[in-house]
Amino acid sequence: MESEYAIVGGGIVGLSLAYGLLDLGKRVIIFDEGDLAFRASRGNFGLVWVQGKGLKQPAYARWSRGSAALWGDYAAELEEATGQSLALQQDGGYGYHLTDEALEQEIKDYTWLKEQLGGNYPFEALRPNELRREEPNVGTDIAGAVYHPEDGHVNSLRLFQALASEVRRKGARFVPKVTVTNVVQQPDGFQLTYGKSNHHLSQKVILSAGLGAMTLGPLLGFKAPIRPQRGQVMITEKLPKLMNRPSDTLRQVDEGGVQIGASAEEVGLDDRETPGALAKLAKDAIRVYPALANVKTVRSWSALRIMSPDGLPIYQESLTCPGAFLVTCHSGITLSAAHARLLPQWMEGQANAPDLTPFSEDRFDV
Amino acid sequence: MFRRLDEAGKKVRFTYDDQDIEAIENENLAAALLIAGKTSLRVNPVSKQPRAPYCMMGACFECLVEIDGISRQACMVQVSEGLVVNSILDIGGNEDV
Numbered sequence: 001m002e003s004e005y006a007i008v009g010g011g012i013v014g015l016s017l018a019y020g021l022l023d024l025g026k027r028v029i030i031f032d033e034g035d036l037a038f039r040a041s042r043g044n045f046g047l048v049w050v051q052g053k054g055l056k057q058p059a060y061a062r063w064s065r066g067s068a069a070l071w072g073d074y075a076a077e078l079e080e081a082t083g084q085s086l087a088l089q090q091d092g093g094y095g096y097h098l099t100d101e102a103l104e105q106e107i108k109d110y111t112w113l114k115e116q117l118g119g120n121y122p123f124e125a126l127r128p129n130e131l132r133r134e135e136p137n138v139g140t141d142i143a144g145a146v147y148h149p150e151d152g153h154v155n156s157l158r159l160f161q162a163l164a165s166e167v168r169r170k171g172a173r174f175v176p177k178v179t180v181t182n183v184v185q186q187p188d189g190f191q192l193t194y195g196k197s198n199h200h201l202s203q204k205v206i207l208s209a210g211l212g213a214m215t216l217g218p219l220l221g222f223k224a225p226i227r228p229q230r231g232q233v234m235i236t237e238k239l240p241k242l243m244n245r246p247s248d249t250l251r252q253v254d255e256g257g258v259q260i261g262a263s264a265e266e267v268g269l270d271d272r273e274t275p276g277a278l279a280k281l282a283k284d285a286i287r288v289y290p291a292l293a294n295v296k297t298v299r300s301w302s303a304l305r306i307m308s309p310d311g312l313p314i315y316q317e318s319l320t321c322p323g324a325f326l327v328t329c330h331s332g333i334t335l336s337a338a339h340a341r342l343l344p345q346w347m348e349g350q351a352n353a354p355d356l357t358p359f360s361e362d363r364f365d366v
Numbered sequence: 367m368f369r370r371l372d373e374a375g376k377k378v379r380f381t382y383d384d385q386d387i388e389a390i391e392n393e394n395l396a397a398a399l400l401i402a403g404k405t406s407l408r409v410n411p412v413s414k415q416p417r418a419p420y421c422m423m424g425a426c427f428e429c430l431v432e433i434d435g436i437s438r439q440a441c442m443v444q445v446s447e448g449l450v451v452n453s454i455l456d457i458g459g460n461e462d463v
Contacts, residue, residue: 256412
């Protein structure tokens with residue numbers, strides 16, 4: 001057997017899993033298509049985010065909070081190993097609302113979620129005056145914000161870099177710039193076909209291929225009911241400190257630029273940018289932070305979210321090909337800590353593994 | 367340090383932080399500022415390091431100046447008579463990032 005785990009997809013999800021499996025002493029190989037693939041790991045917004053997660057499914061709120069709670073220690077470990085700061089900041093974040101109706105609805109939704117979680121879900125509604133005590137540069141033309149103390153953000157490109165170098169240092173084999181075209185279960189393991197008809201035999205296989213799971217998933221008996229959802233983002237010139245905490249639409253990154261996002265468009269496998277969507281983002285951003293009207297954006301980009309029908313992650317071991325795992329989500333940054341620290345135990349069938357039944361593919365059965 | 371290759375053209379005057387500067391009409395503003403000895407146009411708001419025009423083609427955003435209250439890339443602006451240019455504005459942020 002050439003490896004114990006073959007990971008298809010070396011983005012942040014696949015690398016987080018590799019990192020955790022290497023900690024358990026596993027022999028790991030990673031196949032990665034490279035930057036020609038749709039790369040959510042390069043296009044994401046960079047939030048470590050709890051707010052908005054699981055508003056209809058408390059188990060997802062619990063899972064996201066669990067990951068956010070693991071993040072501090074996880075980041076410190078990566079920083080110490082690589083000598084690079086990940087610029088993790090976790091002292092709360094906002095969901096801004098432009099209208100009273102939107103804010104009131106949001107408060108109702110969070111109140112429901114808090115009840116479902118037995119009262120254990122911290123959030124606060126900030127009206128304009130309270131909000132401006134926290135964020136003096138916020139505009140006057142908004143209704144307020146929901147504040148969640150566990151929210152935060154990170155330099156996700158440096159996370160990507162740190163994971164990529166750490167998994168190599170810990171002994172993973174990384175095969176770059178190859179496409180895995182077939183995976184077949186044989187009596188002695190999984191045979192992967194990659195590149196120009198090369199083969200690799202592995203005891204287990206993990207599909208963390210983002211949108212690639214749409215085609216590879218069914219080969220291993222997964223439904224993989226995922227679809228792309230386009231998000232467009234832009235970033236401004238580097239600015240003096242304008243905001244203290246991030247929000248789900250605006251954050252000032254550690255290098256000074258203000259990142260503005262993100263659209264949510266159902267346009268298939270199309271990751272082009274459109275002036276209309278970017279103009280709308282800019283207009284809303286200026287309403288929240290009027291000072292942004294006078295600054296330059298230096299870059300815009302677009303990426304494809306990997307969405308399941310209910311927006312939750314899918315963690316599934318194949319029923320027809322045991323030993324094959326599907327791991328897919330649209331929140332690979334937030335969940336990176338949980339993926340590294342908790343999912344390997346599940347794959348290994350350990351007693352301390354988390355209960356992942358709310359995230360199985362069964363939930364899509366009708 | 368910098369000098370013009372070609373002095374031909376109509377002379378115009380513009381101001382940079384209230385200082386009167388002579389240039390050639392329609393000249394690249396970043397170039398005109400460099401010729402006038404303004405080799406650093408801004409300070410990086412995070413690192414506090416001085417920055418200078420670098421790419422001269424609209425990509426690096428190191429030559430930002432303020433014109434009419436708006437942040438502009440000097441290398442993408444042409445000099446005109448009476449142009450009022452200031453070093454980059456404080457957009458309301460008050461502390462170090």
